[in-house]
Amino acid sequence: MRQETLARSAWRVFHLRSATLNGKKGMMDIWILVQQRHFGIEEVTFGLIAEARHIIADVGKFGRITAVAFGNGLSEELPKLGAYGADRVIYLQEEDVAGYHGELFARELVRLVRRDKPSYLLTAQSAEADDLAPRLAALLETALISRTVDFKIGKNSQPYAVRTVSNGYLFEEIQIECPAPVIISFLPSVLTPDDPNERVRAEIQIEPLAAQPSDLKTKLIEVTEADPETLSLEEADVIVAGGRGVGKGESFDIIYQLAKALGACVGGTRPVIDWQTLPFESQIGQTGKTVAPRLIVNCGVSGANEYTAGMENSHLVIAINKDPRARIFRFADLGIIGDVHEILPTLIKRIQDLKDSGQASSAIYV
Ligand SMILES: Cc1cc2nc3c(=O)[nH]c(=O)nc-3n(C[C@H](O)[C@H](O)[C@H](O)COP(=O)(O)OP(=O)(O)OC[C@H]3O[C@@H](n4cnc5c(N)ncnc54)[C@H](O)[C@@H]3O)c2cc1C
Structure with a gap:
């Protein structure tokens, strides 16, 4: 269906230039950012896990999918991530974190990425991801591919992405050449979860946040629901x-x-x-x-x-x-x-x- 949609539209081919994406030798670790709302995991997260699984299948080598979640009140939801195909969950649990905090999340993710060196970081386009992904790309000095509708790894481990431009009238295909982890932000409409298997469990790693409130330049005061x-x-x-x-x-x-x-x-x-x-x-x-x-x-x-x-x-x-x-x-x-x-x-x-x-x-x- 995605291919049909693409075929209906003109493709503008555009090659992004920078250094070479090499990823880690051996196991490919793909990270996905867990999206949550009202203490529940949003379905796009499970679609991201399926997308990560396809990337690993494309490459044909052993891979691991790590889901990264922030905040509190999510513990009972975490087993779902394993059921939908995540191998590992990193839960940055903090009682005081109620809602999204861009500066804090970006700092913590940069710390973890530098420690574990994943190959790719996948997010689903949302108000939070649109704020977080560019922060991460800037701090990690890597590429961010936004509004992605398709992503694949071609010959010689060369990654390509297709993204919408011009308000959806055009698609551009991008050849990605930059240091890992490349950040890919998908349009939610192209993410479809695989069927869950409740018997499958992910390894759950609970970690405290390293950043202290005093380290931060901004402070979250209040979250108000939009009309x-x-x-x-x-x-x-x-x-x-x-x-x-x-x-x-x-x-x-x-x-x-x-x-x-x-x-x-x-x-x-x-x-x-x-x-x-x-x-x-x-x-x-x-x-x-x-x-x-x-x-x-x-x-x-x-x-x-x-x-x-x-x-x-x-x-x-x-x-x-x-x-x-x-x-x-x-x-x-x-x-x-x-x-x-x-x-x-x-x-x-x-x-x-x-x-x-x-x-x-x-x-x-x-
Ligand atoms: C290149 C191109 C691009 C296009 N892009 C878009 C696009 O992005 N989005 C888009 O929407 N269209 C697009 N169109 C137009 C598209 O082809 C259709 O004409 C349009 O979607 C029809 O809109 P509609 O369903 O509101 O109207 P209609 O097709 O006229 O349907 C109205 C429906 O309402 C029902 N109806 C009437 N009165 C009642 C009532 N009182 N109670 C219940 N049902 C009732 C009728 O049975 C009918 O099924 C595009 C067309 C072209 C050529």
């Missing part, structure tokens, strides 16, 4: 997407009401952007954003392939359309045949009732 409606589509966990079937102007308000009830970000198809009901940044699809939220609710969307190219990696897909033959139903885990303007008010009321009774999250994610 989901203001998030960019790529970062949103839940998206409500409206299509031509919803209608213009006031008709589209129902989409905002559903988004508010679900704590979702609003996206749309090209006709909705052409009407200027939504800004261009809200367009999902081949010439818009590629998204992979946990839940996407498509309302009055036909499912043209230019649209589905941008959302087909979403985890749970709901479609509401009055045409039972609409293509969007082929992508839906749950399809509702009917008029959005009849269904959505009932759905919104039901969600609100569930929220009021404290059962909303289980209802939404089932």
Whole structure:
């Protein structure tokens, strides 16, 4: 599927020049950065483990996957990393670390990388990774390949990456020639986990943080949750997407009401952007954003392939359309045949009732 997406677009070949990537002789150690939210490991982390496994298979030699996690409250989640294929987990546990701290995490990672000398460091594009990865690249004097959609190791151990540029209109292929560890930051939508094996355990190494608060130039004061409606589509966990079937102007308000009830970000198809009901940044699809939220609710969307190219990696897909033959139903885990303007008010009321009774999250994610 990834190849199909790439084939649809022009590739611009661009060769990055610097020194030679040699990695360590013998075992290849690939590190992945664990992404977490509300004391749970995010699924993209398991996709990164699968990506690391493919890299090791490409090279055809013995390799180890190390997952690096920070913070506190994650201990019960760590066995999942082994089940999804990590061989080792380094858990930098610190009671006082609540949330992301770029300066602290970068310092600790640099210390560990210098100690263990991994060949590659993989992250998934996110607000935190977009902050951390450039810090690491600068401190380690290595390359950072961002917005990566494909990575492989060719003949003579030569690594190549393909990344999106020009707002997704173009892809460039990069030949990587620099000292290890190269940092590869993947678009979350291209990361798909392998099936977990609960019987497999990773070696878990718990380490205290070495940096003292007094060493740091910045101090984390408070973490405030963003309003989901203001998030960019790529970062949103839940998206409500409206299509031509919803209608213009006031008709589209129902989409905002559903988004508010679900704590979702609003996206749309090209006709909705052409009407200027939504800004261009809200367009999902081949010439818009590629998204992979946990839940996407498509309302009055036909499912043209230019649209589905941008959302087909979403985890749970709901479609509401009055045409039972609409293509969007082929992508839906749950399809509702009917008029959005009849269904959505009932759905919104039901969600609100569930929220009021404290059962909303289980209802939404089932
Ligand atoms: C080069 C190129 C690039 C493109 N890139 C993109 C892109 O990035 N993103 C994108 O979205 N499009 C893109 N398009 C356009 C794409 O081909 C489709 O035209 C577009 O996705 C259709 O949008 P839609 O589903 O909202 O509208 P339609 O295809 O018109 O579908 C509307 C749907 O709503 C249903 N409906 C109508 N009324 C109701 C109602 N009251 N209740 C429930 N259902 C109802 C209908 O049954 C229908 O299925 C591109 C096209 C080209 C040629």
